[in-house]
Amino acid sequence: MIEKYSGQQAEFSVCFEFEASLKKEVGVLGIYLGESTNQVIVSLGEKEKFTSKIARRACAKAVAFVKSMAGSSVVIDFAPVVQTLGEAGVLAGLEGINLSLFEAENWKSNSAKKSFTVYIDATEKVDDIEEKIIQVSNVSQNVLFARQLVNAPANFLTPLNMAKEMVQAAEKCGIETTVLNEQEMRDLGMNALLTVGTSSGNPPCLIVLRYNGDPASEEKIALVGKGVTADTGGYCLKPANSMKGIRGDMGGAAAACGAILSLAQNKVPVNVVTVIPAAENRISDDSFIPGDVIFSMAGKSIEIGNTDAEGRLLLADALTYAIEKENATRIVDLATLTGAVVGMFGFTTAGAVSNDDLFYEQFERAYATSDEQYWRLPIFPEYEKMIESPVADLSNMSNDGCGTITAALFVGAFNQGLPWIHLDIAGTAWVDSPKWEFQSVGATGAGVTTLYELCKLYARKG
Ligand code: BES
Numbered sequence: 495m496i497e498k499y500s501g502q503q504a505e506f507s508v509c510f511e512f513e514a515s516l517k518k519e520v521g522v523l524g525i526y527l528g529e530s531t532n533q534v535i536v537s538l539g540e541k542e543k544f545t546s547k548i549a550r551r552a553c554a555k556a557v558a559f560v561k562s563m564a565g566s567s568v569v570i571d572f573a574p575v576v577q578t579l580g581e582a583g584v585l586a587g588l589e590g591i592n593l594s595l596f597e598a599e600n601w602k603s604n605s606a607k608k609s610f611t612v613y614i615d616a617t618e619k620v621d622d623i624e625e626k627i628i629q630v631s632n633v634s635q636n637v638l639f640a641r642q643l644v645n646a647p648a649n650f651l652t653p654l655n656m657a658k659e660m661v662q663a664a665e666k667c668g669i670e671t672t673v674l675n676e677q678e679m680r681d682l683g684m685n686a687l688l689t690v691g692t693s694s695g696n697p698p699c700l701i702v703l704r705y706n707g708d709p710a711s712e713e714k715i716a717l718v719g720k721g722v723t724a725d726t727g728g729y730c731l732k733p734a735n736s737m738k739g740i741r742g743d744m745g746g747a748a749a750a751c752g753a754i755l756s757l758a759q760n761k762v763p764v765n766v767v768t769v770i771p772a773a774e775n776r777i778s779d780d781s782f783i784p785g786d787v788i789f790s791m792a793g794k795s796i797e798i799g800n801t802d803a804e805g806r807l808l809l810a811d812a813l814t815y816a817i818e819k820e821n822a823t824r825i826v827d828l829a830t831l832t833g834a835v836v837g838m839f840g841f842t843t844a845g846a847v848s849n850d851d852l853f854y855e856q857f858e859r860a861y862a863t864s865d866e867q868y869w870r871l872p873i874f875p876e877y878e879k880m881i882e883s884p885v886a887d888l889s890n891m892s893n894d895g896c897g898t899i900t901a902a903l904f905v906g907a908f909n910q911g912l913p914w915i916h917l918d919i920a921g922t923a924w925v926d927s928p929k930w931e932f933q934s935v936g937a938t939g940a941g942v943t944t945l946y947e948l949c950k951l952y953a954r955k956g
């Protein structure tokens with residue numbers, strides 16, 4: 495909860511000071527006891543190098559620290575942030591506060607959540623910021639919603655339960671929703687998705703959320719998010735130590751949902767459809783196996799090289815659905831798709847692939863605002879060959895390395911030439927040890943803010 499500074503004495507007070515002589519590094523805390531209040535000084539580093547990201551991190555660090563000291567409230571003096579960065583810094587700082595207030599659900603029998611209040615000492619005024627504060631707050635809440643979905647155990651968050659959660663949240667902000675069941679997907683020929691989804695007793699579904707913020711426009715951005723609520727690998731079973739992250743394989747779905755909720759709540763004038771293929775990847779007596787050939791909704795045949803490469807099968811049909819049934823004019827898909835991207839970029843940076851430079855330029859602007867990190871990968875013609883199959887139009891696995899790019903190219907084969915961006919967030923959607931102060935252990939909510947900023951760039955002007 496963020497409230498304006500009420501003037502009352504707080505248990506702890508936090509000041510940000512440029513001159514803090516204790517330590518030079520950003521985010522290092524020096525503590526000293528004042529006369530009547532406890533103060534925490536978060537050094538912001540050198541003034542010239544002060545950025546929104548540092549403001550976000552410093553605010554998060556202050557909150558986390560006071561919480562760890564069993565404090566119940568904190569006053570944050572925003573003056574240095576206002577003076578140096580203005581509005582952008584204030585909004586980033588508020589986001590840091592919101593995100594650091596997150597407490598993951600647990601199922602301990604004796605758990606109790608403590609309330610915590612943050613007061614902003616806003617002696618320096620920024621004009622016309624009130625509405626933007628509400629907007630940032632909405633987006634942050636949706637980042638936290640995404641985290642909650644991703645953290646939820648797979649036995650709670652089955653595909654149908656995920657649909658229920660998302661539909662409930664979407665309806666609250668006037669988003670139109672449709673959930674296709676197995677039979678409806680069969681009627682549409684979505685057999686790539688069904689091949690994966692019918693491996694489980696928990697049936698698959700397709701979740702569709704529509705926000706038409708600009709009804710006069712024909713333009714429509716599709717956000718397609720991989721929604722595998724449990725990925726065992728199927729018959730190409732994952733080794734036990736890789737199974738820990740099994741429930742987090744719907745980070746793309748959570749982000750696509752969080753972004754559209756934010757756009758609707760903030761009434762951004764843009765048309766967006768979120769399409770989420772939701773399924774479990776399990777083993778049953780009639781699950782798919784390597785060597786099978788299956789047929790996608792687009793009519794392309796696919797040879798199964800590895801049943802653990804299930805995400806691209808879901809995305810293939812979801813892209814086709816978004817284009818043919820929802821009339822999308824441009825597409826972003828995002829997914830916890832490959833282990834290879836984690837090897838490449840670790841847990842701070844997601845891989846990106848695009849067929850459209852202008853679209854990608856906008857995307858770069860979007861993530862510059864959100865402060866998330868992405869890196870574009872090349873799509874040389876030689877890579878296309880790596881997913882050729884001797885018996886089908888495509889293979890779902892490369893035998894020649896380049897796991898992240900070949901997975902992207904597989905999905906791209908279903909974009910029908912529309913402007914398209916593919917994001918592999920396998921490294922960034924989940925952190926066993928947080929990389930920035932505004933993160934918590936587990937789900938990060940990666941992608942929500944960047945997708946929101948990207949769609950905003952396509953909103954009607956004026
Ligand atoms: N969901 C996984 C990718 C993943 C790995 C996500 C690590 C998060 C952390 C995906 O379905 C998968 O298993 N991909 C395989 C593809 C391979 C078999 C071609 C992979 O990356 O190993």
Ligand code: ZN
Nearest residue numbers: 725802803804
């Ligand atoms: Zn897999």
Ligand code: ZN
Nearest residue numbers: 722725743805
């Ligand atoms: Zn997966």
